[in-house]
Amino acid sequence: MSTSPGQPIDPMDPFTPSPLNQLLYGHVYSASVRAVAVHRIPDLLADGPRTAGELAASAGLHATSLRRVLRVLAMHGLFTLDDKGAFALTEAGEQLRTDVPGSQHPMALLTTDEMFRRAATGITDTLRTGTTSFEVAYGVPFFTHLAASPADRELFDEGMASLSGRGAELLAESYAFPGSGTVVDVGGGRGGFLRAVLGREPALTGVLFDQPETVADHLLDVPEVRGRWSVAGGDFFSEVPAGGDLYLLKHILHDWNDEDCLRILGAVRRAAGPGKRLLVIDAVLPDNGAPHPAVELDIIMLMLVKGRERTAPEFEDLLARSGFRLNRVLPTPSLPSIIEAEAV
Template sequence: MATGIAVQRNASEAAQEQQAAAQQVLGIISGFWLSRAVQVAATLEIPDLLADGPRDANDLAAASRTHAPSLYRLLRALASAGVLRELPGQCFEATALSNLLRKDVPGSMRSTAITELGLMHYASWGNLIDTLRTGDYAFQTTFQTDPWTYLKGHPELGAIFNDSMTNVTKVMQRAILEAYDFSPYRKIVDLGGGQGLLLKAMLEASPQARGVLFDAPQVVEQARQVLRDEPAAERIEFDAGDFFQGVTAGGDLYTMKWILHDWADAESRLILQNIRKVMAPGARVLVLDMVLPEPNVPDFGPMMDLNMLVMTGGRERTEAEFADLLTSAGLRLRRVYTTKSPLGIVEAEAAE
């Protein structure tokens, strides 16, 4: 009798575990619905429209030029996920999540949502299975070009992408500055430095240093405008170029945030070799990328690695993979610093 009760209890527990697992799988399957809903709301500037207080769905539809009954269903879905909060009378108000999707708040993630969940990524991820079958990255096969050429041909998207990178940098730069001492350096060269906010922060942490912002010509011009009123701009040289052809010489610190992860090992090696050729004696190289954890550890890195496979043909790397890559370029891994962000700091020096 007791055995029968135990069997029934075990069967009941197994059924409950299966039901919980099914709910979790359903959440995973439907996850992209919420992602796309967030992207559309950000594009329509719904969070900005709610900045001054609650508004009803009809008012929001008129302001966003959308169909009111359909917009209400989008807003209700977002409220069910905590992105908005629904009030009586089909009214909606902002939450801490939606406030991060506004244009005018520190740490805004609006441009990131629009970029990462827009056509470039959405269409490319739709072809993930082709990448797994061929090894060719999905963006290339989807759009018949690389992401950087595509963005050059679509300057509005390019501006949103650059703004996204700037906003992500704002969120992460404090963690970078807390983890690493920039004060010993005199010439900091930031490769692929975008709009220059990380370089500005590094120079503020190293008042005696001068900086070089190295990026593509159109990005450098954007950076000049972004930084023109910043005191640190007086210590910044703007150098337009192609890091596959060569980089600014004489730096005693070379930094790259989310650069090497865009590229496979062959291209990453070439970038590092170009640095190795011109770095000052005793110089350091900092690679600001995710450092992949041991298997089965909950971490954002493996998903970002999959995104790199889809979007650029690049990759995130383990510490051992960074060490091998650096060695192949005439450099040596000194240390990996962890930060209070998804980024790690991989520090290297010239090999003897």
């Protein structure tokens, strides 16, 4: 820093805090988050403030290095640092504990993993070729890689499951689900959202449908939904379970390009009779260019898969081409909206 305390900050100083510097050093901050997540430092702060030396002694780490990493994360709101040199968790930092409801520890490990880091470096080539940057870095599509790498698949599934929890509850509270009938969660992962839906409607039954290796590790075996669910494995591009009264596609369509979305929606339409409802749960981009958190998520899609975030008119077009009529778009307290459609 070329200024000293009391001197005015030069806006042209390359070390002055600025929107540009926040972006330039973003990889430093995410690497620091990963370091404390891997060593589970937030768990060690569950009972209150501790110094870097105390934390390092408990975790078998180098105290001075730990203090420097915690200090930069305190500057960005994950920890606080008091005048006695003790660090404590903020509300945001609490989410990195492994023992709290809705823990984001698995998501932190996923988004800072080598898969994401390598994919990010390929964006430069993506701008030239249009190929996803993950494929540039790894030579195969993202989901092909996951199918061949059980460890990375488990990391991905755990990260996605961590997005359930409170987020699933918020979504389940945002829609008037039917009091009876069968809901089919297509591509429902390990079933966190389906569990939240069934937990709110005691007479509703559900089917969890996803890849066989994913549904094998489901989260539905809990007392509050006992006897009201089944699981099925398969490929949602070709066929999904028939006979449902309500179909769910949560965080699915944004993973795929329009052609593949039409294949998925077509399979759902063949399974759903006329008048049956479909809920597409995805972020909905404003169509006027206004800032929105899903704009950042759209870059993740650019990195990993051939999908993208879409506007309401773009969803309406996909649905119409697949035999569905868009009824309404419901905002929720969470990032995604609920797009309600009906088979025609």
